[in-house]
Amino acid sequence: MSENEKKWLKSGEQSNITEDITKIVSDFSGSDFEKIMSILNWMNKNLKRCSDQEKVLQIFATRDISEVLKEMLSTGCHDDALIFATFCRALGIPSKYVVGINKLDPKNRGHCVVELFLHGRWILVDQSRGSIFIDPQRSEFYRMNYIVGKGLDSWDVGIKSFKTWEEKSKKIIEHISKI
Numbered sequence: 001m002s003e004n005e006k007k008w009l010k011s012g013e014q015s016n017i018t019e020d021i022t023k024i025v026s027d028f029s030g031s032d033f034e035k036i037m038s039i040l041n042w043m044n045k046n047l048k049r050c051s052d053q054e055k056v057l058q059i060f061a062t063r064d065i066s067e068v069l070k071e072m073l074s075t076g077c078h079d080d081a082l083i084f085a086t087f088c089r090a091l092g093i094p095s096k097y098v099v100g101i102n103k104l105d106p107k108n109r110g111h112c113v114v115e116l117f118l119h120g121r122w123i124l125v126d127q128s129r130g131s132i133f134i135d136p137q138r139s140e141f142y143r144m145n146y147i148v149g150k151g152l153d154s155w156d157v158g159i160k161s162f163k164t165w166e167e168k169s170k171k172i173i174e175h176i177s178k179i
Contacts, residue, residue, distance in 0.1 A: 005117045008094035012152030014064045015086040025090045032118050039087045047074045060162040061154045077128040081112035084127040097153050100145025106173045113141050
């Protein structure tokens with residue numbers, strides 16, 4: 001594994017791999033693909049979706065992984081990608097947290113996915129939609145979104161609240177409108 005791939009095994013400020021996380025993922029065994037499927041199944045079984053839109057906007061990107069897991073409450077793709085990437089890293093699978101803004105509706109839509117390094121190549125997992133793409137560049141995510149950033153977690157990309165997401169979105173929309 002190269003230094004570039006090793007970089008994506010580290011904990012981030014928001015995605016710190018704690019003993020609790022290590023304990024959860026210790027139950028996931030088999031091939032890396034089987035571990036990925038175990039993570040997705042665990043998320044589907046254990047996470048509740050926050051249906052209160054006001055609360056979603058209030059807590060969006062403000063919590064670290066420990067807080068999300070304590071509440072077992074997901075605001076959507078953001079929290080899902082945070083958990084998925086962190087669990088993958090805890091299992092030794094290099095993972096990038098990827099944020100995009102929708103090309104057709106940039107003022108109102110974005111999405112977060114995870115890129116994983118498996119068998120010598122990067123693949124894309126859309127953990128919220130249950131999709132895996134062998135070639136990230138050919139995925140629906142890349143077709144439908146401008147890439148805002150890639151990092152260890154959303155804080156690493158510069159998104160720490162709904163306000164900072166709006167600020168980043170606004171800059172991209174301004175840039176796009178000049179093209």
